[in-house]
Amino acid sequence: MKIQEFKDLVFKRAAELNLIEYELYYHQSDSVEINVFQQEIDQYSNNSEIGVSFRCLYEGKMGYSFTEKLNEEEAMAIVDHAKDSALFTENDDKQFIHDGNDEIETINLVNNKIEDVSIEDKFKFTLNLEKNVLEESEKVSQVMECTYSEKLSRYGIINSKGLNREYQCNNIMTYAFPVIKEEDKAYSDYSFKCTSSFYKLDAKELAKNVVKKVESKIGGKSITSGAYKVVIENETMAHLLQTFSGVFSSENTQKGLSLLKGKEGSKIASSNVTIIDNPHLEDGAHSFPFDSEGVATTSKKVVDQGNLVTLLYNLSTANKENRKSTGNGFKSSYQSPVTVLPSNFYIENGERTFEQLIQNVENGLLITSVEGTHAGANMVSGDFSLAASGFKISEGEISTPVEQITISGNFFDLLNNIEAVGSDLSFFYPYSGYFGSPSVIVSEISVAGE
Structure with a gap:
């Protein structure tokens, strides 16, 4: 059964149940994966999948349901289950079905x-x-x-307010x-x-x-504990940004899970730091013309020269503060409810090359990897204590490898202590967003070693 035919059955059932506001969301994908081991094809898969979710407002609550089967029986069931689930929803926040009164920017996301x-x-x-x-x-x-x-993906949203949007x-x-x-x-x-x-x-x-x-890791040794001036390499800084990205979510500030509550318009970082959320980034792993609520996405500065310009909002969190959604209402999958997530989220390039950053640190450390971010980082307080490795910097040059050290500090202090930003923007492995950063100089960080 095609998605349009399934949608017609779903909407017919919704009308029979006297539902007023409802939405069908779908994600169809064709994927290929190849794994090689010892010069042989160890694993090969070529899959086509589709998943659809239905949500509806019933007695002021949002109910959700989903299925992978497109047939008449499932079209009935997905509506019935969503209506029933609304009665057991504990979230009292006002929820919305988007009316599509915004304009979508045309972006080419398919090669x-x-x-x-x-x-x-x-x-x-x-x-x-x-x-x-x-x-x-x-x-x-x-x-x-x-x-x-x-993966070639097709996303679409059709709702009772006339919104009908799709992209690939x-x-x-x-x-x-x-x-x-x-x-x-x-x-x-x-x-x-x-x-x-x-x-x-x-x-x-x-x-x-x-x-x-x-x-470059071979022969690494620990170093004397102390406070060091450091260069944090681009992918490692992107990893740290990913770890603490939740502090920029309005959902978390409203729940008391971020120290940035009430800080919009205030200085939260060094003037060298500009952070961008760009859902239209070329080759971005998380580029979209609209979010999972159907709201048009736009590129925006979240932090501009150290000042917090905006948090990230979806329709519900924006309504709480009498604001507009920033187009960051995303589902982590078609099965999930809408939450607040970044798209392609990165620190903007500066002007210095990586070599110039190293030369500007007379004696210090180059941090090239951190581990243990799930257990060693507290998003609420911003505190972290992470296993790390890298290199000594001696007289402005990279010297011997360093391992078996722990770096500790606070994410907000780190942002404020960034002295210089490089021009080597790179991205970390994509997960719940796509996070990037150039290499940066941090004036001081605590290192535990020997």
């Missing part, structure tokens, strides 16, 4: 040339990626993971995770590339970068 790439070429690329990683250094003992994945997008991601064994120790790291175009993938470049990352 049609992906259709010209044969599955054999995708196999070949993934095999070559693993081969290039192994050949990049004789020290590489194996590649634990080597993956190519792509495609994403490709490739990933390599090599291991180097040196004496009795094993060293590993990963690199990935996210794009909409197969022809932007470069197996040799990805292999070179990831092997360099792993080799």
Whole structure:
């Protein structure tokens, strides 16, 4: 059954139950995933899926239901279940079905040339990626993971207020995770590339970068505890931004889970820091013309030269503060209720090169990775204590590798202590948003080592 036919049955049932405000949301995807191990195709999948959700306002509460089956029986059931679930909803916040009175910006999120790439070429690329990683250094003992994945998605929202919006997008991601064994120790790291175009993938470049990352860790030692001036490398700073991104959610400020409540218009970071939420970013893993409520998305400065311009809002949280939604009402999947999430969320590039940042730190540390963000970071307070690794910086140059250290501090203090921002914007592995940052100089951070 096609989505339009299913929608007609759903809306007919909603009318029979005297529902006034309701919405059908759907996500259809075609995906390919290839995993290579020891120069053989270890896993290959080619799947097509569709999921739909229905929500309705009943007695002032929002009810939800979802299904993966498009037939007459499910069309009846999804409406009945949503109506029933509204009676048990504990959320008293006023909920909304969008009327579609905003204008959607046309953005191209599909690279049609992906259709010209044969599955054999995708196999070949993934095999070559693993081969290039192994050949990049004789020290590489194996590649634990080597993956190519792509997804073509179609999202749509149709509701009782006349809104009918749909868009398509495609994403490709490739990933390599090599291991180097040196004496009795094993060293590993990963690199990935996210794009909409197969022809932007470069197996040799990805292999070179990831092997360099792993080799640089060999021989790392701890250092004396103390307060250090540091350069935080781009992907690591993006990782920290991802970890604490929830503080910019109006949903969290309204629940008392963010210290940014009431801070819009106030200085919260160094004047060197501008943070952007850009749902129209080219090759962004989270680019959308409208959010999961059907609200038009726009690129916006969340922090502008240290000043908090706006939090992120959906229709419900915006209503609480007599504001407009920022177009950040997203579902984490078609099965989920609407919450507040960022899109492509990143610190804006500065003017200094990475080399210039290093030269500006006479003696200090370069932090290239952090671990334990789930347990060692408190989003509410902003406090963190994280295992880290990187390099010493001596006389303005990168010197010996450093490991077995813990960095601790507060995210809001860190933002205020950023002395300089690099021009090497890079993004962290996409999860509940796509987070990026250039490398930054932080004036002081506490390091626990020997």
